[in-house]
Amino acid sequence: MSWDWNAVVDFLPHFRDGLLVTLQILALGSVVSFVLGLVWALLVRTPTRWVSWPVGVVTEFIRNTPLLVQLFFLFYVLPEWGLTFSALTTGVFAIGLHYSTYTMQVYRAGIEAVPVGQWEAATALNLPVGRTWAVVILPQAVRRVVPALGNYVISMLKDTPILMVITVPEMLGEARLYAQETFRFTEPLTVIGVAFILISYLASLLLRTLERRLVR
Amino acid sequence: MAPATGTPRKTGRTGKTRDPSRRALLAGASALATAGALGAAGCSRVASASGAEGGELLDRLRAQGIVRLGIAGEIPFGYIDTDGELTGEGPEVAKVIFKRLGVERVQPVPTEFGSLIPGLNSQQFDVVSAGMYINPERCAQVIFSEPDHQMLDAFVVRKGNPKGLVDYADVIRAKARFATGSGYAQIAHAIEAGYPEGDIVIVPDQVAGMNAVEAGRVDVFAGTSLTTREVVKKSRRTEATKAFAARVDGEPRVDGAGFAFRPAETNLRDAFDVELRKMKESGELLRVLRPFGFTKVEMTELTTKELCSG
Numbered sequence: 001m002s003w004d005w006n007a008v009v010d011f012l013p014h015f016r017d018g019l020l021v022t023l024q025i026l027a028l029g030s031v032v033s034f035v036l037g038l039v040w041a042l043l044v045r046t047p048t049r050w051v052s053w054p055v056g057v058v059t060e061f062i063r064n065t066p067l068l069v070q071l072f073f074l075f076y077v078l079p080e081w082g083l084t085f086s087a088l089t090t091g092v093f094a095i096g097l098h099y100s101t102y103t104m105q106v107y108r109a110g111i112e113a114v115p116v117g118q119w120e121a122a123t124a125l126n127l128p129v130g131r132t133w134a135v136v137i138l139p140q141a142v143r144r145v146v147p148a149l150g151n152y153v154i155s156m157l158k159d160t161p162i163l164m165v166i167t168v169p170e171m172l173g174e175a176r177l178y179a180q181e182t183f184r185f186t187e188p189l190t191v192i193g194v195a196f197i198l199i200s201y202l203a204s205l206l207l208r209t210l211e212r213r214l215v216r
Numbered sequence: 217m218a219p220a221t222g223t224p225r226k227t228g229r230t231g232k233t234r235d236p237s238r239r240a241l242l243a244g245a246s247a248l249a250t251a252g253a254l255g256a257a258g259c260s261r262v263a264s265a266s267g268a269e270g271g272e273l274l275d276r277l278r279a280q281g282i283v284r285l286g287i288a289g290e291i292p293f294g295y296i297d298t299d300g301e302l303t304g305e306g307p308e309v310a311k312v313i314f315k316r317l318g319v320e321r322v323q324p325v326p327t328e329f330g331s332l333i334p335g336l337n338s339q340q341f342d343v344v345s346a347g348m349y350i351n352p353e354r355c356a357q358v359i360f361s362e363p364d365h366q367m368l369d370a371f372v373v374r375k376g377n378p379k380g381l382v383d384y385a386d387v388i389r390a391k392a393r394f395a396t397g398s399g400y401a402q403i404a405h406a407i408e409a410g411y412p413e414g415d416i417v418i419v420p421d422q423v424a425g426m427n428a429v430e431a432g433r434v435d436v437f438a439g440t441s442l443t444t445r446e447v448v449k450k451s452r453r454t455e456a457t458k459a460f461a462a463r464v465d466g467e468p469r470v471d472g473a474g475f476a477f478r479p480a481e482t483n484l485r486d487a488f489d490v491e492l493r494k495m496k497e498s499g500e501l502l503r504v505l506r507p508f509g510f511t512k513v514e515m516t517e518l519t520t521k522e523l524c525s526g
Contacts, residue, residue: 079432084433177418180399183337
């Protein structure tokens with residue numbers, strides 16, 4: 001097995017395309033999972049069982065089934081019911097939805113970690129419920145959980161290659177395409193492996209900085 | 217595995233003066249590297265031509281009584297039928313020929329089409345029997361038997377062919393969204409016709425391709441005429457277009473498909489070719505292939521030599 005720098009150079013245009021798609025999935029997937037996770041976390045805490053139970057059941061279901069199965073379901077089964085989205089949209093939604101059920105638990109922990117005194121103070125000041133959440137509870141809760149959320153971003157990055165199976169041309173997909181065209185596997189796979197290390201390392205540095213600023 | 221030779225020497229020279237933990241680390245690293253090198257050497261010994269000139273694979277297969285066939289789960293070329301039996305154009309021909317060569321049984325190894333050549337070269341199976349087109353790019357990686365059939369391309373499109381797609385030029389004219397299978401020769405055909413490479417949607421197989429057309433994700437899926445004809449049988453919303461010849465260098469190209477072997481195994485390939493030629497001459501080949509939708513039109517006069525040179 002020989003290493004051919006020319007193959008690396010040839011692969012670079014494919015790599016750039018794949019990298020952009022991977023970063024796009026990561027960015028959009030993170031936003032979806034952070035927002036949806038917060039929505040779930042708040043809905044589960046609503047006083048009425050008519051909301052909190054169904055939400056609990058649905059999120060448990062999503063959390064306890066494999067992402068791959070969910071991807072296949074969204075990509076191949078939904079169109080039969082007349083709902084068709086592009087591969088990338090399906091992928092971003094699937095990965096965001098899947099991870100939202102994890103971030104939901106992170107938010108829950110953060111919310112529960114806010115001291116009871118804060119709630120009591122808000123009540124004593126006669127703050128409306130909406131304002132209590134928006135300016136008292138959530139700012140404190142979210143700050144505490146940034147490191148945990150960051151872990152899920154990195155985990156999500158490492159799950160993006162799964163989207164290859166629904167034809168999303170992310171890094172691994174591009175590497176395989178290139179390999180099947182040229183029958184060279186070593187170079188493209190090594191290049192994307194290194195890229196994954198670099199991206200997750202940069203992401204973790206970024207998160208550490210963020211953490212230092214937020215958590216005091 | 218280049219570092220393996222360098223590292224141990226370095227340990228010997230620097231080991232005395234450095235502190236123990238560092239020495240241990242270096243020794244460990246060199247041990248690992250050596251193990252790696254030994255492992256690689258072990259692998260390459262198996263991977264190289266089995267001994268004598270032209271390879272002894274046929275003798276080995278005879279001794280084992282079984283040959284592993286790489287297939288891509290593509291009807292009618294090579295697939296597992298509803299009874300769980302291996303069948304299709306390639307496997308049925310291979311069964312007949314290998315029986316005559318003294319290998320009684322065949323064992324299917326299903327994989328993605330694009331992984332057939334890498335899988336063959338990494339010893340996961342002995343022969344590719346998946347109706348693989350013989351083209352110059354593939355000839356650089358593997359050796360082929362003589363072609364056992366010839367084939368044209370066709371499209372899977374939505375019922376009624378709303379965009380009026382007949383060949384690759386139409387796909388470009390209609391700005392249709394185009395999909396084909398991983399490792400398919402149709403990728404090159406579409407690029408040759410001027411379709412932008414980056415816009416081609418690559419699906420794992422023909423069923424996923426038909427599905428993409430049904431779901432409206434793409435307008436057209438290209439495959440061989442028999443693949444497309446078979447896959448739309450399962451679909452109410454798609455149809456296959458008439459077979460056509462893709463244009464390569466401005467010339468209409470009829471593709472020939474055959475069986476692929478590892479480059480070192482020329483003896484096996486040559487023995488296979490002798491039997492294949494007999495089957496062609498006696499008309500037995502067409503009899504074996506007819507149940508899979510092959511006709512006289514698919515019988516071929518092409519040779520591997522001319523297909524390999526493009």
